[in-house]
Amino acid sequence: MEDNLVSAGWLKANLHRKDIIIIDCRFRLSDFSAGKKMYNEGHIPGAYFLDLEEHLSGKKGEHGGRHPLPDEDSFINLMRRCGVHKDTIVIAYDDQMAGSARLWFLLRYIGHDNIAILDGGIQEWVNAGYELSGEIPPEKVGDIAPSVRRNLVADRTDVKNHGAHKIIDCREDVRFRGITEPIDRKAGHIPDAINIPYTLLLKNNHFIDEMEIRKLFNGIPEGSIVYCGSGVTSCINLFAMDKIGLNPRVYAGSWSDWISYEENKVIKTPHQEL
Numbered sequence: 001m002e003d004n005l006v007s008a009g010w011l012k013a014n015l016h017r018k019d020i021i022i023i024d025c026r027f028r029l030s031d032f033s034a035g036k037k038m039y040n041e042g043h044i045p046g047a048y049f050l051d052l053e054e055h056l057s058g059k060k061g062e063h064g065g066r067h068p069l070p071d072e073d074s075f076i077n078l079m080r081r082c083g084v085h086k087d088t089i090v091i092a093y094d095d096q097m098a099g100s101a102r103l104w105f106l107l108r109y110i111g112h113d114n115i116a117i118l119d120g121g122i123q124e125w126v127n128a129g130y131e132l133s134g135e136i137p138p139e140k141v142g143d144i145a146p147s148v149r150r151n152l153v154a155d156r157t158d159v160k161n162h163g164a165h166k167i168i169d170c171r172e173d174v175r176f177r178g179i180t181e182p183i184d185r186k187a188g189h190i191p192d193a194i195n196i197p198y199t200l201l202l203k204n205n206h207f208i209d210e211m212e213i214r215k216l217f218n219g220i221p222e223g224s225i226v227y228c229g230s231g232v233t234s235c236i237n238l239f240a241m242d243k244i245g246l247n248p249r250v251y252a253g254s255w256s257d258w259i260s261y262e263e264n265k266v267i268k269t270p271h272q273e274l
Helices: 006-015 035-043 071-082 098-109 121-127 156-161 210-216 233-244 252-256
Strands: 020-024 089-093 113-117 167-170 225-227 249-251
Touching: 006 121, 071 098, 089 098, 089 121, 098 113, 098 233, 113 121, 156 225, 156 249, 156 252, 210 233, 225 233, 233 249, 249 252
Parallel strands: 020 089, 089 113, 167 225, 225 249
Antiparallel strands: none
């Protein structure tokens, strides 16, 4: 697509198109069943549901973080069952922007570029007065052909040997500085990381405009690496940086992978530096 963001009005006007597949990516880290419940209570007509834990993540192990990348073949077959063809335009949405950004990244990773995010999420759809549906669409047969781009992903070796590339921690300030850590077993951040929270890129679930994005990432070199707690919310930064041509990579395992290696150093900065 020419633009990787679409409005609720655009989606409503194009809802009838056979080359569009809509996917609901809502989730709650505090309740793994919440996304499916919200979907069943009402979703954009024709939308499929993909669960963060079951569909957009892989099997957890000692390393790899809380949300490892899904098995490539399984994910590609899943997209085919949603009816995705090589020319299909996939529209992803959720209600916090992280789930849709995660799907955007995963589709780009397997080589499918016809993917856009519903700016403002399902709230924008509802606020516009558009209807929701309880009908679950049938399984289809797509022919999406993968061309995996492993250069979109960084591992801990890339992080340690980042050179001139920046390491960008996308979590909120208090987690970056190690003041609090509500999810992972260690608090702090990766050495040399800088903090650009994903929340700075959103205003009422809408992405800030490109000029503001450029100001936020001023001086960040191409090919820099983003991470968060488990590789989900950092996809918001990944999406925004890609939009302005920075060609970023995501540390897929993120902080939860980093701290799974006891030898990896952890930095805390509990007080703001003057």
